[in-house]
Amino acid sequence: MKHDQLIALEAIVSTGTFRGAAERLHKSQSAISHTIRQLEEELELELFSRAAYRPVLTPAGEIFYREASRVLRQMQGLRSTAARLRAREEPELTVAVSATMDLDPLLPVLADTGQRHPATHLRLRMEMMGGPIARLMEGKADIALASLDGVPLDDVEAEPVAEVIIRPVASPALNLPAGSRVLSVSEMQGHVQVVAAGTGGAAHEQSRDLLPGGLKWTVSDLTAKKKVILAGLGWGGLPDHMTQDERRTGALLSLSVERFPVRRTMIFKMRRRDQPPGAVADELWHRIGASGR
Known part of the structure; x- marks a missing residue:
């Protein structure tokens, strides 16, 4: 089975005649007929009934044509992929x-x-x-x-x-006063500060906004950090876009903390x-x- 045989099959079905397929593919009508006859002999199937003026797919031909159309679409997709790769698009x-x-x-x-x-x-x-x-x-x-x-x-x-805005937040369950009063480092040292581990190596671990002498938990990512803070197990800085809903409903409270200002990055x-x-x-x-x- 060859690609040009499937192309000829598709052209006959699309145009309705062997002559139409020949014109579309710029071949002689006899060449198209020979191509289809070779395909039928190889498959040991009659794909077209030739009793009428126009060729009509047999029941077996209908099934084969559906699968052939799928293969042709896949071939076209492969050609498009190759064209993109030739255009130096990265894999x-x-x-x-x-x-x-x-x-x-x-x-x-x-x-x-x-x-x-x-x-x-x-x-x-x-x-x-x-x-x-x-x-x-x-x-x-x-x-x-x-x-x-x-x-x-x-x-x-x-x-x-x-721009990202990061502010310290806590659950009401932590019983920290929210609002404008700045909480001192000594007030915060008895509460766990939740920080997320860096992924850039030791040189990039969090040091800014890390309160000295306080309790600390380290989690793997911001999703885990948010869950720990929501559970009332500690406090920490989170991006505004991650806490917008919780701050609006009161599930999280904005804090004013000494040495941990609201940061715009x-x-x-x-x-x-x-x-x-x-x-x-x-x-x-x-x-x-x-x-x-």
Whole structure:
């Protein structure tokens, strides 16, 4: 069974005649007839009834044609994939994102990129602390979205794309006074401060806003951190977009804590200067910049 035989079969069914198929495929009618006869002999099936003026698929031909159409679509998909690869589209693209960033504005851009470039496997890595820049400099990410803390600016191209607000919060069950009064370090030392472990190595573990002399729990990610805080087991800083509903309903309270101010952190898109971007990575880079502000 050959590809050109399936093409001829599809052309006959689409045009309704051997002559129409011949004109579409720029071949002689006898060549089309011979191609189909060879296919029928190989399959040991009669695909067309030739009793009428126009060829009509036999019951077996109907079933075979449905499967042949599926195979032809798959072949076309493979050709499209090969064309994209020839255009130097990357087989894989990794975006490393700070876990503090709100993904909602980014997801439509990623979804559209995935639809426009289905041959490129998109990887989204959520990282803590210096994780995004570590993955970028290790060559494990094409684009990083994070703050500029610890970033080697001579080696990295960076543009601002979003702002994240992080504030200390606690459950009412912790019995900490909410409001404008600043809670001193000594007042907070008897309560567990919940922090999330970094994914960028020891140099990127949390040190800023970590109260001295206090109790501390370390969790693996912000989702776990939020659950621990909601359960009344400790307090800590979380991005506003993660706590908006809970602060509105009173499930979480905003705190004023000495040495832990409400922080506004700018998120930058970053890529390495020493590595030319692939076609998909370059397109995504510019679209994040256009939509993330």
